[in-house]
Amino acid sequence: xxxxxxxxxxxxxxxxxxxxxxxxxxxxxxxxxxxxxxxxxxxxxxxxxxxxxxxxxx
Amino acid sequence: xxxxxxxxxxxxxxxxxxxxxxxxxxxxxxxxxxxxxxxxxxxxxxxxxxxxxxxxxxxxxxxxxxxxxxxxxxxxxxxxxxxxxxxxxxxxxxxxxxxxxxxxxxxxxxxxxxxxxxxxxxxxxxxxxxxxxxxxxxxxxxxxxxxxxxxxxxxxxxxxxxxxxxxxxxxxxxxxxxxxxxxxxxxxxxxxxxxxxxxxxxxxxxxxxxxxxxxxxxxxxxxxxxxxxxxxxxxxxxxxxxxxxxxxxxxxxxxxxxxxxxxxxxxxxxxxxxxxxxxxxxxxxxxxxxxxxxxxxxxxxxxxxxxxxxxxxxxxxxxxxxxxxxxxxxxxxxxxxxxxxxxxxxxxxxxxxxxxxxxxxxxxxxxxxxxxxxxxxxxxxxxxxxxxxxxxxxxxxxxxxxxxxxxxxxxxxxxxxxxxxxxxxxxxxxxxxxxxxxxxxxxxxxxxxxxxxxxxxxxxxxxxxxxxxxxxxxxxxxxx
Numbered sequence: 001x002x003x004x005x006x007x008x009x010x011x012x013x014x015x016x017x018x019x020x021x022x023x024x025x026x027x028x029x030x031x032x033x034x035x036x037x038x039x040x041x042x043x044x045x046x047x048x049x050x051x052x053x054x055x056x057x058x
Numbered sequence: 059x060x061x062x063x064x065x066x067x068x069x070x071x072x073x074x075x076x077x078x079x080x081x082x083x084x085x086x087x088x089x090x091x092x093x094x095x096x097x098x099x100x101x102x103x104x105x106x107x108x109x110x111x112x113x114x115x116x117x118x119x120x121x122x123x124x125x126x127x128x129x130x131x132x133x134x135x136x137x138x139x140x141x142x143x144x145x146x147x148x149x150x151x152x153x154x155x156x157x158x159x160x161x162x163x164x165x166x167x168x169x170x171x172x173x174x175x176x177x178x179x180x181x182x183x184x185x186x187x188x189x190x191x192x193x194x195x196x197x198x199x200x201x202x203x204x205x206x207x208x209x210x211x212x213x214x215x216x217x218x219x220x221x222x223x224x225x226x227x228x229x230x231x232x233x234x235x236x237x238x239x240x241x242x243x244x245x246x247x248x249x250x251x252x253x254x255x256x257x258x259x260x261x262x263x264x265x266x267x268x269x270x271x272x273x274x275x276x277x278x279x280x281x282x283x284x285x286x287x288x289x290x291x292x293x294x295x296x297x298x299x300x301x302x303x304x305x306x307x308x309x310x311x312x313x314x315x316x317x318x319x320x321x322x323x324x325x326x327x328x329x330x331x332x333x334x335x336x337x338x339x340x341x342x343x344x345x346x347x348x349x350x351x352x353x354x355x356x357x358x359x360x361x362x363x364x365x366x367x368x369x370x371x372x373x374x375x376x377x378x379x380x381x382x383x384x385x386x387x388x389x390x391x392x393x394x395x396x397x398x399x400x401x402x403x404x405x406x407x408x409x410x411x412x413x414x415x416x417x418x419x420x421x422x423x424x425x426x427x428x429x430x431x432x433x434x435x436x437x438x439x440x441x442x443x444x445x446x447x448x449x450x451x452x453x454x455x456x457x458x459x460x461x462x463x464x465x466x467x468x469x470x471x472x473x474x475x476x477x478x479x480x481x482x483x484x485x486x487x488x489x490x491x492x493x494x495x496x497x498x499x500x501x502x503x504x505x506x507x508x509x510x511x512x513x514x515x516x517x518x519x520x521x522x523x524x525x526x527x528x529x530x531x532x533x534x535x536x537x538x
Contacts, residue, residue: 014248021252021364026265034256035365042245042367049241057237 006052013044081150081317088318090327096315097331099243101303102339104187104375106250107356108424109302110340111347115203115354116290116425117283120274126292127340130299131332137300137307138316139325141439145446146316153313157438160445162459164466165474169438173311174390176431178407181383182414185221186421188376189213191357191369192220200355201418204286208416221412224377228384228408229401239378247334249371253363254342257349278348288487297489298425299336304432304492309439354422384408426488433492437477440499441470448504454511469506473499 017038024034113123149156158166190200198212208214227235259265263273283289306312307328316324346359353359360368388404395403414420420427449456459467481495 014244017245017248017367018252021255025255025258027259031256035367038252038364039367042370045245046241049245050238053237053241 003052003055006048006055010045010048010052013041013048016041017045086318087320090320090324093315093319093324093327094330097328098334099240099331101331101335102243102247102250102375103335103379104184104356104372105379105424105428106335106339107343107346107360107372107375108183108187108354108421109298109428110343111354111356111359112425113290113295113340114279114344114347115284115352116287116294117281118279118290118295119281120271120279122290122292122295123279123341123344126295127299127337130296131329131336133296133300134303134307134332134336135326135329138312138328139323141443142307142310142312143316143319143322143325145310145442146313147319147322148446149313150317151313152317153310153438153442156310156313156442159457159460160442161438161467161470162464164464165470168471169435170390172434173305174387174407176434177383177387177390178411179414179420179427180431181224181380181387181411182221182417183420183424183427184376184380184383185217185224185412185415186418187356188224188373188380189217189220189357189415190355191360191372191376192216194357194361194369200353200357201422203284203354203422205422206417206419208418213418214416217415218412221408221415224380225384225405225408225412227377228381228388229404235378235381239381242374242378246371246375247339249360249364249368250339250342253360253368254345257346257363260349261345278345284352294487294489297493298429299332301432301489301492302336302428305435305439308492308496309432309435310442311435380411384411387411429488429492433481433488433495434478436492436496437474437499440477440496441473441503444500444503444507448500449507452504452508454504454507469503469510473503473506476502 020029020034020037020041023029023037024031029037118126145156154166154170157169161169189198193200193213193216196212196216198216199210201209201213208217258270258273261273261277263270281289288294301308303312316322319325343356343359346363347354350359350362356372357369360372362368364371384404384407387407388400391407392398392400392403395406398406445456448454455461458464459470477495477499480498481491484491484494486494
């Protein structure tokens, strides 16, 4: 169950990374906001993907 | 070097590769999905930040880029599928062990050393790419396109510091870092896509993309080469995409991977690495470099495109590419350093790599270096291909080096060195030299082997002896 959760959250983080850039391209978010969202969701990806990879290994 | 000394080195090398000496067992074969994942993860690396950007600086037009990448990557996928994978699944061996049967342990040793040196230079270039990201924080100027030697003390100190850090981390935990690299690669790919997307408004692309092609042809891939750079066309791009992993497909070093494949058609899974990594990522880095005024500075490009996360992506991509490269170089060098523990060999290879990374020529001439890397190792692939497929056609005896206990197959060495000499002298662009070189190596190895064919009587005697011993004369090793 935890594995699915971490996998889901890591995918969400990666999707947010991508959509922050789409939002900036479409003029919906400012450059500074886009970069901050990208940075925070990148941290999210590394945390959740590492947890997911660890669960998968176990 | 005496014969006994060489024998002792090669026996040490055999011990290092002992774990993959036997053909892969049937139950250990991998699924196609695993190959797709492996290729997808391996081909989005720090080099992609540089290669796509260089295409822009070399004045490629948008049409040449797209069609060149489509065809070149297709040729690379077909090379994995029709050249590398079939030999790998018939032998189920790594190139090291198959080359040992064909060319003797001496040549396998020389091949390993050549590979180690080339790996060190590649890892050095990756350290330099990472340095461009860290250098932003310290306002250290990135060397210019024409620089060969370090341009400032700051650059030397920076590359030395990053190189030493990478080496220490590689010594402390190669396997943990490899697992970390698996986590990194999808994110690095997203950085490429997001970075390019975020740079489009700066280039003047409208949100509805109606002027994208106009901007692409006029402001990004506009056909104008930067000062001092050759003008590239369709053929350059196609050949580059094809030979970018020449040592792996035509050079057969990916036999190590495909010996786990259920079918030769698994070579087609390489498309999962080629089209996202060697097409989309190169296009994205081209967009990013155009948006920063065509300055070759991967760190700056990524920082402008995605902020701190972008700069971190360049650093991490350089690190995760340099890490396995340092490990492989250390493994190859361990053969000539008797009784040295792995950490000591990795340290020695890493220090040499770190010194190389100070020289911007390896990073600023990365496209040429990639061409030379493939070219140097390509003749070995041709020799193995000839012995595997062409020898039976011409009724030539296979694996004489193994059967007769040769330390080194002199004909293979002569073909390797001779092919490289001819390629060096060929009056064509560096990118195109490997293809005639491949056919020269194939034909000359078959001809030289035919000229030195054993007399019939001895040949039969030899066969009888061998058959009595293990009964599988001239058969490829089956999958067990």
